[in-house]
Amino acid sequence: MSDEQIPGYTLGDDDVPEAPIDRAAFDRLQQSVMFTDDDEEYLQMAGDVLEPQIDDILEVWYGFVGDHDFLLEYFADADSGEPIEEYLDRVRERFGQWIRDTCDTPYDDDWLDYQFEIGRRHHRMGKNEADDVDAVEHIHMRYLVGFIYPITATIRDFLENSDHSAEEVEKMYHAWFKSVTLQVTLWTYPYVPDEDW
Amino acid sequence: MSDEQIPGYTLGDDDVPEAPIDRAAFDRLQQSVMFTDDDEEYLQMAGDVLEPQIDDILEVWYGFVGDHDFLLEYFADADSGEPIEEYLDRVRERFGQWIRDTCDTPYDDDWLDYQFEIGRRHHRMGKNEADDVDAVEHIHMRYLVGFIYPITATIRDFLENSDHSAEEVEKMYHAWFKSVTLQVTLWTYPYVPDEDW
Numbered sequence: 001m002s003d004e005q006i007p008g009y010t011l012g013d014d015d016v017p018e019a020p021i022d023r024a025a026f027d028r029l030q031q032s033v034m035f036t037d038d039d040e041e042y043l044q045m046a047g048d049v050l051e052p053q054i055d056d057i058l059e060v061w062y063g064f065v066g067d068h069d070f071l072l073e074y075f076a077d078a079d080s081g082e083p084i085e086e087y088l089d090r091v092r093e094r095f096g097q098w099i100r101d102t103c104d105t106p107y108d109d110d111w112l113d114y115q116f117e118i119g120r121r122h123h124r125m126g127k128n129e130a131d132d133v134d135a136v137e138h139i140h141m142r143y144l145v146g147f148i149y150p151i152t153a154t155i156r157d158f159l160e161n162s163d164h165s166a167e168e169v170e171k172m173y174h175a176w177f178k179s180v181t182l183q184v185t186l187w188t189y190p191y192v193p194d195e196d197w
Numbered sequence: 198m199s200d201e202q203i204p205g206y207t208l209g210d211d212d213v214p215e216a217p218i219d220r221a222a223f224d225r226l227q228q229s230v231m232f233t234d235d236d237e238e239y240l241q242m243a244g245d246v247l248e249p250q251i252d253d254i255l256e257v258w259y260g261f262v263g264d265h266d267f268l269l270e271y272f273a274d275a276d277s278g279e280p281i282e283e284y285l286d287r288v289r290e291r292f293g294q295w296i297r298d299t300c301d302t303p304y305d306d307d308w309l310d311y312q313f314e315i316g317r318r319h320h321r322m323g324k325n326e327a328d329d330v331d332a333v334e335h336i337h338m339r340y341l342v343g344f345i346y347p348i349t350a351t352i353r354d355f356l357e358n359s360d361h362s363a364e365e366v367e368k369m370y371h372a373w374f375k376s377v378t379l380q381v382t383l384w385t386y387p388y389v390p391d392e393d394w
Contacts, residue, residue, distance in 0.1 A: 028265075028267050029339060029340075029343055031265055031267075032265070032268065032339075032340050032343035032344065032346075032347070033343045033346040033347070034346060034347055034350070068225075068228055068229070070225050070228075071229065123393070124393070138392075138393065140393065140394060141385065141389050141393060141394050142226060142229075142382050142385070142394055143226075143229050145342055145378065145381060145382040145385060146226055146229035146230045146378060146379070146382050147229065148345055148378050149229075149230040149231060149374060149375050149378045150229070150230070150231055152374075153231070153371065153374070174350065177346060177349075177350070178346050181342065181343060181345050181346045182343070184342060185339050185342040185343050188338065188339070188342060188385070191388075191389045191390075191393050191394070192338050192388045192389055193388075195335075196320070196321070196335065196337065196338060196388050197337060197338050197339055197388070
């Protein structure tokens, strides 16, 4: 599927606001998660491994959300409390593209700008707009941070499902872990007063 | 060293405010990081492995902070910009105890209350008070979240430095990863409006 067909996906679009941090601040954040040029290479390797497995990965992640009412709730209609299937489907396609983008290193300015857009789309400031739905208006930040674990740990089996050596799998896995931590950190931006973040 | 001798360490003290979330909310957060009873057991195992290595672990972590001016800055005098050695030493002792507390499962109400105290001590709301220092007044939240990676990844070698099987090391490591993610999530509480967290 080409990017243009993914509903609500706007990475690189002119109407995505610029990131509120400069490259130097982003570089410091990368250092805090020990992210290096090597990780960029291992993420590219991971991208090749994960591409044909994206649907399976999304099955695992959506299964996890679906197994927990307090998580599924964020995809629910604000009034009826019923999960909105079309909303789930649209987000699923973007989530698949997010796997590709996570592995599409190096991270350029468009990518960085879009991380803050992703953050806004979790926060009451921007949730539901991209999909024009009347779902619950806000995703609590605690679950964004908490999700670092499942989104990292569950990728391991998919990375192992390849011809790469154990050492390469380990390095892909750590590059992924660093990138998820880095991205979730960026997504927390709209939740916190600027001077405290 | 007994708890009483650790400077500024107040887990279990009457003057630690109660956690702003109840056990049901804590349980949901544990579910979001896939934390189970098994993890409690593997953390206890990890505690035995890590106890004699605590000084070495702290050397690694303090080395990481010391290698990055933008991190060391949080331990610096607000006026002179020079690192405050006594402050670094006091925090180091508490950081050692934090390793023990992380492995001292199950997590009771005193432990949960204290996680929010740790959060306040990173935020401008409470930083420097426990050590009565005039250091930089606030630790930016982005580095709390970012630190999930180094504090997790660097523990692996220390867990391997034991007689446990590769499978047990793996399970201890994942229990640690879940717990770090869980705790950092709790520490972000004071940074975010209550209804958004």
